[in-house]
Amino acid sequence: MKGELLRFTTAGSVDDGKSTLIGRLLYDSKSIFQDQLAAIENTSKKKGLDEIDFSLLTDGLKDEREQGITIDVAYRYFNTPNRKFIIADTPGHIQYTRNMVTGASTANAALILIDARNGVIEQTKRHSYIASLLQIPHVLVCINKMDLVDYQTI
Amino acid sequence: MVVGSVQEAIDNGLAQDEKGVHATRNTAQIPTLIDTIEKNKFDAAMGGARRDEEKARAKERFFSHRDDFGQWDPKNQRPELWNLFNGKKKFGEHFRVFPISNWTEMDIWQYIKKEKIALPSLYFSHEREVIRRGNTILANSPFITLKPNEKVTKEIVRFRTIGDLTITGAVESEASTLDHIIAEVAAARETERGNRADDQRSEAAMEERKKEGYF
Numbered sequence: 001m002k003g004e005l006l007r008f009t010t011a012g013s014v015d016d017g018k019s020t021l022i023g024r025l026l027y028d029s030k031s032i033f034q035d036q037l038a039a040i041e042n043t044s045k046k047k048g049l050d051e052i053d054f055s056l057l058t059d060g061l062k063d064e065r066e067q068g069i070t071i072d073v074a075y076r077y078f079n080t081p082n083r084k085f086i087i088a089d090t091p092g093h094i095q096y097t098r099n100m101v102t103g104a105s106t107a108n109a110a111l112i113l114i115d116a117r118n119g120v121i122e123q124t125k126r127h128s129y130i131a132s133l134l135q136i137p138h139v140l141v142c143i144n145k146m147d148l149v150d151y152q153t154i
Numbered sequence: 155m156v157v158g159s160v161q162e163a164i165d166n167g168l169a170q171d172e173k174g175v176h177a178t179r180n181t182a183q184i185p186t187l188i189d190t191i192e193k194n195k196f197d198a199a200m201g202g203a204r205r206d207e208e209k210a211r212a213k214e215r216f217f218s219h220r221d222d223f224g225q226w227d228p229k230n231q232r233p234e235l236w237n238l239f240n241g242k243k244k245f246g247e248h249f250r251v252f253p254i255s256n257w258t259e260m261d262i263w264q265y266i267k268k269e270k271i272a273l274p275s276l277y278f279s280h281e282r283e284v285i286r287r288g289n290t291i292l293a294n295s296p297f298i299t300l301k302p303n304e305k306v307t308k309e310i311v312r313f314r315t316i317g318d319l320t321i322t323g324a325v326e327s328e329a330s331t332l333d334h335i336i337a338e339v340a341a342a343r344e345t346e347r348g349n350r351a352d353d354q355r356s357e358a359a360m361e362e363r364k365k366e367g368y369f
Contacts, residue, residue: 033342033343033344033345033348034343034344035344035345035348036345039357043357057209058209058212060208060209060210060212060213060361061209061210061213061228061229061358061361062357062358062361062362063229065357065358071228071229072213072228072229072231073213074205074209074212074213075205075206075212075255075256076206076212077205077206077256077258079260086256098232098233099231099233101233101235102215102233102234102235105234105235105236106236
C-alpha cells in the first residue's frame with residue numbers, strides 16, 4: 001500500500017462545486033503552498049469576495065478565473081504519508097465534455113457532485129454514464145450545498 | 155545537435171532586448187524557439203515541463219498541439235484519453251510533448267538520487283553575491299541593473315528552478331546533498347517557481363507566454 005498512487009476525478013454539472021471541493025480538500029490536507037494561498041486570497045479579494053474562492057486553485061486559465069467556470073481539466077498532486085494522489089478537476093459544461101472525458105479516462109475513482117438544490121440533472125447523468133462507460137472502478141456521490149436547503153443534523 | 159540561440163535571434167532582429175530595471179531575455183526565447191522549430195521543420199519538441207509547476211501548466215496535455223504560428227489554444231485542446239496520443243497535424247503545425255507531465259518536484263529528486271544523475275552545482279547550496287528584490291533573491295551579475303536602494307550581499311543559497319539569470323530567484327538553503335534537498339522539498343511551504351519573476355509579471359504570465367509559444 002505504501003506509496004500507492006490513486007488517481008481521481010471530479011464529475012457533475014456546472015456550478016455543483018467540483019473545483020471548490022478540490023481546493024477545499026487541498027486546503028484541509030495542508031497541500032497548498034503559502035505563496036499559492038496568498039495568490040488566491042489576493043485574487044478573491046480583488047473579485048470582492050469576503051472568503052477565499054478555492055476554485056481558483058485549479059481554475060488556472062485567465063478565462064476560467066474571469067468567468068468563474070472550469071474549461072479544461074486541471075491536474076493537482078498531493079501526498080499523504082501512505083499514498084500519492086493525482087486529482088483531475090474537470091469541467092461541468094456540456095460543450096467541454098471532451099475535457100471531462102480526458103480527465104476521467106485515467107481515473108481510478110470519480111467524485112460525482114450533486115447540488116442539493118438541483119438534484120440529479122442532465123450533466124450529472126451524462127457524467128455518471130461516462131464514468132460507467134470508462135469503467136472507473138470506484139464512484140462516490142457527493143451531495144453539496146446542503147446549507148442552502150435548510151439541512152438539519154438529526 | 156541543433157542549437158537555437160537567443161543572441162543570434164536578437165542580432166537578426168527576430169527578438170528584442172527589453173529595457174529597464176526588470177529587463178530579461180526570458181520572452182526572447184519565444185521567437186527563438188518558434189523560429190528554430192520552423193527552420194528545422196520539427197514535428198514535435200519535447201520538454202520537461204510538469205503540471206505541478208504552475209497553474210497554466212496544470213492544464214497541459216501530454217501531446218499538446220501548436221498551430222502554424224506556434225501558438226497554444228488552451229480553450230480548445232484536444233481530447234486525450236488514456237495513453238492514446240493524437241499526432242495528427244497540418245503542414246507547419248507542431249506538437250509540444252511533455253513526457254514527465256505527471257511527475258512532481260519530489261519525483262524528480264527521487265529519480266535523480268536513484269539513477270545517480272550528476273547535477274550542476276547551482277542546485278546545491280553555495281555562497282553567492284545576491285540582491286534582494288521584493289520577495290526574490292536574485293543573483294548578482296553584469297546583466298542586472300541595481301535600483302538605488304539595492305545592495306549586493308553574500309548569502310548561502312541554492313536554486314530550486316533554473317531559468318534566465320535575471321529572473322530566477324534563489325532560495326536560502328544549506329542543502330548541499332541530494333538527501334538534504336529531498337528533505338527540504340518535502341518540508342517546503344513555498345512553490346518551486348515562487349521565486350520566478352517571469353511568472354510574477356501578471357497573474358496569467360505563464361499562460362500568456364505559453365499562448366505565444368513559450369515552452
